[in-house]
Amino acid sequence: MNKKENILIIGAGLCGSLLALRLAQRGYQVEVYESRPDLRTTDISAGRSINLALSDRGLKALRLAGVEEKAKEICIPMYGRLMHDRQGNTFASNYSGRAGEYINSISRGDLNGILLTEAEKHENVNIHFNNKCLDVDVERKTVAFESYQTKKQFTINADVIFGTDGAGSSLRKSYEKQFSDFKVSQEFLTHGYKELEILADAKGTHRISKDHLHIWPRGDYMLIALPNMDGSFTVTLFLGHEEGEYNFKELASEEHIKDFFKKQFPDALTLIPNILEEFENNPTGRLGTVKCVPWYYKGNTILMGDAAHAVVPFYGQGMNASFEDVVVLDRVLDQYESDESDWGKIFSAYQKARKQDADAIGYLAVENYAEMRDHVANPVFKEKRKIEMDLEKTFPTEYFSKYSLVTFNEDIGYHEAMTKGRAQDKALLSMVEGNEVSTSLEMSKEELTVVLKRVQEETGKMLK
């Protein structure tokens, strides 16, 4: 049942390859153009985050396309954060008080590979690697490419063009050139990131707990580590480019780098013997939020994934949100089943359903940086988190913290999760700060019931 439209997708990253798979399942003819070589046969991980946190929104999207189980085979569950202080002491904080709620560490390359392989199993999908999109002529529905192999430029026509080419999207740049009403903002943090590695031990096992996302919170900066299947950890240092007591610009000599790690992350330093080599060889990445509107023009072209709404990585939701885009588009396509060739209508309905949620995860992600690098080690925050865990454990169907609403409640939008979660946070924090509740003694169910009711009442008032 091939549908008449020829779909062209620019970018076979996480979003583009899942989109290709889903559109192929729906019967479209799909041509995908990717600037890089095929990552299943070439090592192109340098400079990219090697593993990612996959959670319920992303899993829902993978389920829709029938690839959830395959992805789960390469997932490592992380049940909570494990914080490391300067003395090497650790304390754990679960992600949820409910059993069975956790996030997953997954290899970006392996997950992308699964999606490409599944997409290619459909005879109505062709993936063309090593072809970089240069420009899109929206009016004419033509896309200009350059082949890395032949160095020649060529043009392809399509009925509908999807730009899933990431934060630096070529389609978005074409919109900027062609449409005066196109609005785009790209805000970079003053902090950047660098990836390092903790190698597996001699037996190939993890040197620190693989059941946690490790955080070394240091106020203005932090180190995090996520486990890999081969026993290693991908470590990421988030630090100011030029600002702060320590920053990337000043960490220019071997002495400075060693001294910084010795003072701030001594336990991590013992696990990264090649620190100097890695620090010098691995690039420093920028972190930014992209917002733009409209995402589509003329019923011919649309932006999805990071191309439409790149976010900073502190909620672990960029990929999840990009996958969720495919779920939302699929739902809209279901609604327009009888009118499936009216892409103007489809794109308009999609943007209406999605924009507010994409904006919300952009705000939440920036907010969560302060939580991860600083608040997690703050006594008031720790107390609030303990009460949230107790509430979730005691009232599993009635209380969901902001983190749970964002991460484990895939059937509500990010915007709803943000507004409800923020109101709850405010209510709980004011109770903790006003010494109205304390976890110095275990709270009884009756006491927790009082807290729950108060939080619900205050939240209700704030959301009116």
Ligand SMILES: Cc1cc2nc3c(=O)[nH]c(=O)nc-3n(C[C@H](O)[C@H](O)[C@H](O)COP(=O)(O)OP(=O)(O)OC[C@H]3O[C@@H](n4cnc5c(N)ncnc54)[C@H](O)[C@@H]3O)c2cc1C
């Ligand atoms: C340090 C870091 C950590 C992160 N951690 C998490 C996490 O834990 N959880 C999470 O959910 N998200 C995380 N993210 C976010 C996540 O990486 C992105 O949201 C996700 O990759 C978006 O997928 P995408 O397909 O839209 O874009 P991309 O993954 O960037 O894919 C875009 C694709 O388009 C190709 N392309 C680019 N330009 C062109 C062109 N001109 N022509 C043809 N092809 C082109 C690229 O080669 C690439 O394959 C993290 C991001 C960073 C930077």
